[in-house]
Amino acid sequence: MxxxxxxxxxxxxxxxxxxxxxxxxxxxxxxxxxxxxxxxxxxxxxxxxxxxxxxxxxxxxxxxxxxxxxxxxxxxxxxxxxxxxxxxxxxxxxxxxxxxxxxxxxxxxxxxxxxxxxxxxxxxxxxxxxxxxxxxxxxxxxxxxxxxxxxxxxxxxxxxxxxxxxxxLAGDPADQPGSPALNSWSWATLLAPNPGQEAGYYQLLFNYKVMAAPEADNGSHYIIASQDKERASLNTLPNGVTQKDRARWVQFVQVQDTADAANRATALGGQVIVPPHVDRDGAIVAILADPSGAVFGVIEAQKDILEMGAPQ
Incomplete structure (x- = not known):
């Protein structure tokens, strides 16, 4: 596809x-x-x-x-x-x-x-x-x-x-050093019509540090961080989207093998929306949907970039 x-x-x-x-x-x-x-x-x-x-x-x-x-x-x-x-x-x-x-x-x-x-x-x-x-x-x-x-x-x-x-009520789970726990949420991306304006909104509410990716087009890609931890990325909507005024969050689960997770998701009745590929930071990601159509991502961090921060 x-x-x-x-x-x-x-x-x-x-x-x-x-x-x-x-x-x-x-x-x-x-x-x-x-x-x-x-x-x-x-x-x-x-x-x-x-x-x-x-x-x-x-x-x-x-x-x-x-x-x-x-x-x-x-x-x-x-x-x-x-x-x-x-x-x-x-x-x-x-x-x-x-x-x-x-x-x-x-x-x-x-x-x-x-x-x-x-x-x-x-x-x-x-x-x-x-x-x-x-x-x-x-x-x-x-x-x-x-x-x-x-x-x-x-x-x-x-x-x-x-x-x-x-x-x-009980407080938040502490951030752990090293790579994220397998089979848990480890990253999120907000795809938005205007990522810069969205970054300002979320910074106002959550006191994020907002960093523009130096290699990205002007205003198209940001990283937001808190407690010295990168939490999510904000990106422009992909080409071909018709509802250009609508933002949406996509969350990623940490897995051992992205390609294997995509294959098993398909065998279980899900579908692959975006096939496994290497992102700009070297992590392997894929976008999937469950059998009812709910969209989520899977991410496999490469060993040589585990200490370089979260994917974008």
């Missing part, structure tokens, strides 16, 4: 449509206290690392299919949370909580797809909500306390990129 046509398929009809946005409030309705989320840090650190992506949520019409796919691909396990009225599970990589999956039937299945949403750490969700509105974005859910997890707010940024901000 050509990259241009693949990215057209990625964007057309699936970004911020009415039914996708409508999924968020019902998907995040307060779970019953009998089945709370596990703390992100155990023992609790009570330390917030603003700007770190600490969690991710999948909204999907088929929770069972998603669990089978991701458990076989990454070895993830799942634990039911909530009262069962809105089926949801917490995702564990080993013993570490890394995300959640929430079941929600999409209203227009012919043009809407499931999606992954990053959770960015903050000490003040109310400020995220207020500043987002001031900057032209929208608040989609909260701020609200989620039992066991912490206080969260879900917003659409000024260029319509959807993400959550979370103040974790």
């Amino acid at each position: 050509a990259k241009q046509s693949a990215f057209q398929k990625l964007w057309v009809g699936m970004l911020c449509s009415t039914s996708v946005l409508a999924a968020i409030p019902s998907a995040m309705a307060q779970p019953a206290p009998t089945q709370p989320f596990a703390p992100l840090s155990a023992p609790a650190t009570h330390r917030i690392l603003p700007g770190k992506i600490v969690f991710s949520m999948l909204v999907t019409p088929d929770l069972t299919k998603a669990q089978v796919f991701y458990s076989r691909l990454f070895g993830w396990s799942f634990r039911a949370v909530g009262d069962g009225k809105t089926p949801r599970v917490e995702i564990l990589s080993g013993t570490q909580p890394i995300g959640a999956m929430v079941a929600h039937a999409l209203r227009h299945s012919d043009r809407d797809t499931p999606f992954w949403m990053p959770f960015i750490s903050t000490s003040d969700t109310a400020t995220v909500a207020r500043v987002t509105r001031q900057q032209g974005g929208k608040v989609l859910f909260g701020p609200r306390q989620i039992d066991g997890l912490g206080q969260m707010v879900i917003v659409s940024d000024p260029q319509h990129g959807i993400y959550a901000a979370l103040s974790a």
Whole structure:
């Protein structure tokens, strides 16, 4: 599949449509206290690392299919949370909580797809909500306390990129030296109409250090960092995208072998959107979709660049 046509398929009809946005409030309705989320840090650190992506949520019409796919691909396990009225599970990589999956039937299945949403750490969700509105974005859910997890707010940024901000109840997992843990989220990319303006918005909220990539075209590629750790990249939308006013986040799971992960994803009913290739920093990346269409990436860091920082 050509990259241009693949990215057209990625964007057309699936970004911020009415039914996708409508999924968020019902998907995040307060779970019953009998089945709370596990703390992100155990023992609790009570330390917030603003700007770190600490969690991710999948909204999907088929929770069972998603669990089978991701458990076989990454070895993830799942634990039911909530009262069962809105089926949801917490995702564990080993013993570490890394995300959640929430079941929600999409209203227009012919043009809407499931999606992954990053959770960015903050000490003040109310400020995220207020500043987002001031900057032209929208608040989609909260701020609200989620039992066991912490206080969260879900917003659409000024260029319509959807993400959550979370103040974790137990604190954030500490940054670990060396290469990221396998089968866990290790990187994220925001593809946006105007990456420079988006960088300013996220810097305002999370106090990121923003670095323009010297080899990139003017205003087309930035790295954002916090606590001296590179957290994500911001890039222009790829060629062929028709909805040029819509940004979107793509998150990457660390794997041992990108090509093998892509092949296994296909065998499990997923698809390869962008085949494995070497990125500008030497890491091997691929963009995949699960059987229901939710897009995510996989990344394999080369041994000789592990100490050179995260991929772009």
